[in-house]
Amino acid sequence: MRVAVVSDIHSNLHALEAVLAAIDAEPPDELWCLGDIVGYGPRPNECCAAIAERADVCLAGNHDLAVRGAIDLAEFGGEAGVAARWTREVLEPEAQEFLHGSARDPVWEYVLSDQVAFVTIALANVPLVLVGHSHVALQIVLANDEVEGGVAPAGTEVELDGVQALLNPGAVGQPRDNDPRAAYLLLDLDSWRASFRRVEYDVARTQREMRDAGLPELLAARLELGL
Numbered sequence: 118m119r120v121a122v123v124s125d126i127h128s129n130l131h132a133l134e135a136v137l138a139a140i141d142a143e144p145p146d147e148l149w150c151l152g153d154i155v156g157y158g159p160r161p162n163e164c165c166a167a168i169a170e171r172a173d174v175c176l177a178g179n180h181d182l183a184v185r186g187a188i189d190l191a192e193f194g195g196e197a198g199v200a201a202r203w204t205r206e207v208l209e210p211e212a213q214e215f216l217h218g219s220a221r222d223p224v225w226e227y228v229l230s231d232q233v234a235f236v237t238i239a240l241a242n243v244p245l246v247l248v249g250h251s252h253v254a255l256q257i258v259l260a261n262d263e264v265e266g267g268v269a270p271a272g273t274e275v276e277l278d279g280v281q282a283l284l285n286p287g288a289v290g291q292p293r294d295n296d297p298r299a300a301y302l303l304l305d306l307d308s309w310r311a312s313f314r315r316v317e318y319d320v321a322r323t324q325r326e327m328r329d330a331g332l333p334e335l336l337a338a339r340l341e342l343g344l
């Protein structure tokens with residue numbers, strides 16, 4: 118089975134559409150979403166609709182939980198809080214229903230760091246753990262009691278056969294690893310290989326929509342830098 122994995126879309130519709138188009142060029146069997154569909158960006162309703170239509174599995178991220186009221190917005194400082202409040206106001210009933218009903222609550226995905234999650238997989242003895250949240254594409258492999266890996270730039274290929282691995286696909290809609298292109302991950306669960314991909318999208322268009330919506334300038338400016 119081939120699976121495309123996306124995470125941290127953050128209401129960036131143009132980034133999501135670019136990723137979905139790239140995925141469709143070689144359609145996988147399933148699409149999995151690790152959460153944070155909304156927050157920060159200007160198009161929450163359209164991103165929820167696209168993920169509701171396309172994803173076979175969808176976790177709820179901390180921004181999704183905040184917008185639907187499951188996390189106190191007081192926990193969101195600065196620009197994240199401003200954007201979460203704006204998202205609450207503009208979120209339409211269908212998108213609210215999707216975030217409430219279909220996006221599954223994570224057990225620990227959003228509360229722990231990648232390092233703690235990695236210890237968790239080592240203890241849990243599962244072959245593969247997928248996490249989002251940090252907006253940094255990451256591959257960490259545990260083989261013969263040795264830990265290897267780190268940041269996973271575009272084109273990184275990981276052999277998963279016979280090892281335990283923790284992978285973060287990076288962010289579709291707000292990358293923070295100095296590469297502003299939208300990130301996603303392809304998994305081949307027959308040959309046990311993972312492939313980290315990046316795709317260009319119209320950053321300026323998303324930035325314009327954010328400025329038009331009155332979202333914080335810092336959130337718009339960071340998109341072109343991948344920070």
Ligand code: ZN
Nearest residue numbers: 125153178250
């Ligand atoms: Zn996020």
